[in-house]
Amino acid sequence: MRYTERKTYLPLAESGSRMYFVISDLTKINNMYRFSLAAYLRIFQKALKTNKVQKKYLKDDSETDHRIRALTQRLQNLVYEYVRRSLFKADRLMFALHMDWEGFTGILVTDVKSEGGRGLPSWVDQERHTAVTNLKNNFPKLYQVLNFDDGSLWSNFSHSNKCEKEFPSVIEKQVTLFQQLLVVQAVGPDKLQTVMVLFACKALGMKELSPSSVNLKRLLETETLPSEPILIIISHGADSSQELQDLAAQTIGGDKYHQVAMGQGQSDIAMQLLRECAQNVEWLCLKNLHLVTAWLPQLEKEINTLKPLEDFRL
Template sequence: KLVRACQFENEGIWNNFAVSAECEKEFPGSIAAQISAFQKLLVIKTFRPDRLETAMNNFVCEALGKKTIAPAPLSVKSLYENDTDCFTPVLFITSPGSDPSDELQEFASMEIGRQGYHELAMGGGDNQIAIEIMKDCAEKGEWLCLKNLHLVTPWLATLEKEFKLLQPDKKFRLWLTSEPHLKFPSILLKTSLTITYESPPGIKNNLQRTYQSWASTFEEGNLLKSQILFILAWFNSVIQERRKYIPQGWSKYYEFSYGDLKAGETILSEIIESSQGQLPQWEIVHGLLENAIYGGRVDNPFDMRVLKTYLKQFFNGDIFQGAKKLSDIVQVPRAASIKDYFQYIAQLSDHDKPMMFGLPPNIDRSVQRFNSQRYINLLKAITAVGKEDLKFDREMWAKALGPILKLWKSIYKPDGFRALKIKPGHLNSEDPVEAFTYMEAYSMLGTLQKINETLSSIAKVIKGTGMLTSRIESEA
């Protein structure tokens, strides 16, 4: 039916679709009126897979009635004020090149002071030190950030148990960062507020996130500083987004981060202040950004040439004076208010064109093919899970296990068990009766925790908010 409706034998009406760089906008009018949005997606998948990623994005936006499906920029301040408390760790799942610790440290300095924020990178044998710092911070109401937990997954069960035994001050916060890891303990994932933290896709989203981080410190009314910071934000976004074109864009994945942006902001602000309202000496700007900040991450001669070219292309007098643009459609705004920059950025396209990076238009084809195939594989995996889910009777599980879950919820009070503090010295007591009692109590706590984890997983499956796995099925 779809094949007949599309009239593929009529080559004349499909010529524009076949050769257009944006074929999703070139469906023959007579055909587009007869087929659905999803059927258009199937046609593009079959005949123009090089545009499938864009077509999928447009389809989802149309189905949801949204202008964009890009998530709003993450605000640590909003996260802290609306979603966190002293009893729940905040776990950031990071991707290569994204690290929330710099942004978190900056916010902590404003919120509780630099002295009240502590940070420790795991993986160096500092496990016991981390426990002691956590206890101290919980008592004093300070913040602790433990980084790179994926390097110490066997120890995380101990961290989780020690955290549950705390009686923290209401100001205490525990922040955790980790890359995805197959052996990451599920119970820590379930008991934490889990946030996916990654570099926002697309130049527009990257710019929005940058200005979100600058919102509290932006100097209103300083035109020269506002403009050079916009150029820095654009430069930072371009070199990060160029990574999606590896190996044509960069030869490898360079971990340009928020820390680089922050260092660049500090240096450029100092240069502008010392220039007394005059344009800065561009050679100094190029040299500092190249040698002191961004260039330190680049170890390939070709990539270094690209970096230098960007610096000379963006940081020059012609850009400031409006004689040249940052790209074909983007010019440095003559604005000194952060509100004006937010409005300007909101008007930019959600989709990046290769020419914005100085790359040929056809390079986007291979990227879209790769990404769209990855999305399709993920959809297939989700479908497979859905079929497994059909193997059990949800109503039967609810009827048989519902009373047990209800009873457990009424008798299990985790706050009461947190008050039981069993220390290593108790287990090694010289009094055999006392040691035996504490050992039994310790074993009881572990058993109760395991039972609670199992019943919580079963409850989520029955409600439809959890995934049915072979382990949960066997335990049920």
């Protein structure tokens, strides 16, 4: 009986596992994109505690199936929210599409020789004949549903600069979001970026792919731990040093907030301050870590041996 109950939640476990390996693969894009298993497990536990009910699930689902769907959706949203604020803008769309990839994998696409546009409708641009032929031969059932031969049906779509808004409504009801994306890729790839963003937002249930502005106070209250350092990467026009200092003054007092500008000869001072702050429940900010990357393994080793009190932060 117990085994049966555990097996019921196997789809949630499998989905959670896939999401973890999705974010683990981000290091292939940029070596900075590293997320610990411990952090991911906290997100997973947070998803399990949710009481949010999704109305979009079918009413005739069993209570358990409904809960699994709601938990999977909640986990996906939490993972995306957590990760996207750490990504460069250029990589957010890639990550959003990667998050949804499990929903439409398994399709084998074969190499297809161009047929010179034979049998294609006249409204398809000649330069897109090969792409549309590939769509036709690899996805014959989809191509039949699309009814490309009806030029009046696709006229507005083919000439619109915002083709995502001109997709024939009668066809839109019969195809998935990703199938619509395939159509745009074949017919009008110059509009593909916009459609991919729209697809990712709809699939993830998000209004936009860009993260909301980071609120350090909210992060402190909901996500940080004394045993894990907080890494803040600053850039031109995005320096949160003053915000961090103000937050420290409000939370523990300005006299308990310490800063060290790392550089030559500062490593020993930083290490001693780290031990004192962990013991005295104070905050320590180490700046310019990029100057002492060779020293960071020693810092990590020291952090792992610390037993900081609850309100300490690094």
